[in-house]
Amino acid sequence: MKQIKKIGRGCLYLMVGYFLWSCNVERNSNKNALQPNIVLIVTDNLGYGDIEPFGSEIIRTPNLNRMAKEGRKFTHFYVTAGVCTPSRASIMTGSYAQRVGMDYNDRDGNVLRPISPYGLHPDEVTVAEVVQQAGYATGIIGKWHLGDQKPFLPTRQGFDYFFGIPYSDDMTQVVGQRIGERLDGKRWPPLPLMLNEEVVEAGIDRNLLTKRYTQKALEYIEAHKDTSFFLYIPQAMPGSTKKPFASEKFRGKSQGGPWGDSVEELDWSTGEIMNKLEELEIAEHTLLIFTSDNGAPMGEDLSGMERGTNRPLYGRGYTTSEGGFRVPTLMWWPGTIPGGTVHGELVTTMDLLPTFAHLAGGKLPDARIIDGYNIWPLLKDTASTQSPYDVFYYYHQEQLQAVRRGPWKLFVPLEEFSQHPHFREGEGHEPLLFNVREDISSRHNVAKANPKVVEELMEWAQKGRRDLGDTNNPGKNQRPPGKIENPVPVSMK
Incomplete structure (x- = not known):
């Protein structure tokens, strides 16, 4: 009889244990369904026609082809500026750069330079802060370019982890010496690679940036596979230099020259991330986005590939042309975003913050204007095709x-x-x-x-x-940028 009672108690313990385990599994499943991982890849200066899903017949992008086949292509996806800093400010804040004071300043012009006293105001609420407050781990691996001084760094703007460079890869010490006194060029340090708020390398090998960023991204995904995470990967390439960089495996291999080498390595990088998500069995709980911060600058020969192409759109990057503002964009979420679909209505990078807030169960910032919209219905539904925008504005600086x-x-x-x-x-x-x-x-x-x-x-x-606002005429709903006194070079101790 005692033995039977022991067996009965054992069965009861097993049943209770199984019940608690199944409840935990269900909670985790619901949590993942409501709080998907988000991986946002933003390339630098990649043109509308630089990848195969958007018409390239020269540069090979098999992984992006797969992303388009299994996900959704956006043919009218816009940034808010033809250059880096203001475009990235909109990604972070969900607002026009003019609204948050990141469109232009008298010291730097329209993009921040090393040792600038300006940066994204600490009082702005970033997309990282929104999802962080909803319980997400938040990481950025790549190029920041919203202020290199400590109050403006990613770690002060909602990111738990930062590995990358604080500004563009072309803002090197050599370039600074050539500039001279202008923009404090003589004080520019060797290009710094940062881990959180410390410089861990100075004068880095730019040929290895995509490869190293990819490795760090894979490590980050592996380390956070059991929690909800937001990983922002602002790649440095193809970048602003006349000859983009690539690792030895890709250098000299593309028919598109150095620009093509760089893009094909970005394609490889994206494929590695997709493979890692599948290997860890979290692809079906992850939204992956691939886009660019603005269009390609293009070379003197507009029909060539020297510095990318925005064809068939008109115009170069750095301008208010369609080629400067409309960027190639793909979104992939197996089992959720319908595969092989195309969305042709106007949406923008300003929509990322409200959309991510919705997916994360986070709250939009209070007491401020957010210019973007929650476009989640446009991502998951093949029938919802209407743009939420009454109007969209193209600014050049102010x-x-x-x-x-x-x-x-x-x-x-x-x-x-x-x-x-x-x-x-x-x-x-x-x-x-x-x-x-x-x-x-x-x-x-x-x-x-x-x-x-x-x-x-x-x-x-x-x-x-x-x-x-407009030139020399402030708008009634603009907010100031951040500014500090006595900025210092970002250098190794």
């Missing part, structure tokens, strides 16, 4: 140059400008109107045939100026 609404993009008349993708000096007094859906290369100005559209978009332009 100047509003163009407005898009629906298929229409209007370049507003300007008295003067420092740079423009369509107007030359002495031009710009008449509006330019393009239907960027039907006229993908922006060749046909149809302003005269559509006066009501021009009038409507000019009214939206005025609304944008009042809200976000």
